[in-house]
Amino acid sequence: MSDVLLSVKPEYVEKILEGKKKYEFRRSIFKRNDIDKIYIYSSSPIRKIIASFKIEKILKDSPEKIWTLCQKYGGISKKDFFDYFKNSEQAFAIEIGSVDSFKEHIDPFKVIENFKPPQSFYYLPFAFQQNL
Template sequence: MRVLLSIKPEYAYKIFEGTKKFEFRKIRFKNPNIKTVVVYASSPVQKVIGEFEIEDILSFDPDRIWRITEKYSGISEAFFMNILQIEKLRTQSKLKVQPSIQNLSLSKMILMLIPRNLLSICN
């Protein structure tokens, strides 16, 4: 199952460059079957730039999360600590990057995700 996530461009591009292998989120997805994340780079890019698979989701105390992820976090420790104070971060996802979709507008991506039988109803 797929999910569409909006990620700031500076971090989204780091994912596909391989320098950011962890994506930090304050809560887990409600559906445990989500395995693929479609990345929408937010403003000013405003395009779907790729997708990645979730290799694992880790839930630990913040200090342990930082020790595990710091090398490929794509962020500074100061920024990580700031996130903690604002969002009470408890989980992060280990990414397996597969850049197979690139530079699509959000409207084109939505059309790709809608099942074909629903598209025929809409037309």
């Protein structure tokens, strides 16, 4: 099993933690199929790992079909969704399972050697996973 660090904008992180966002949308997805857990990196200005969640399933379809299936718990406006998927033929929706919010947020710049915030996602080093 492996874990992934996913960059998420703070406004969407908040909705995930509140249980209002049950799908995280992506234009591309990890190639490995042994991903068990996703750690949430809240992007600027927070810049910390603040929670993790189990993956329920990953849906893959056209943006239109993904919107129809997931809009109720997508935590995003229709305009922002379709702006994000503009010129994309496929969309991915990661269904968010149980969420574990960290009391103390993790500064990845201090615990992951040569850390650079991921554009989309980042496979976490095994050593990082063992220290949590």
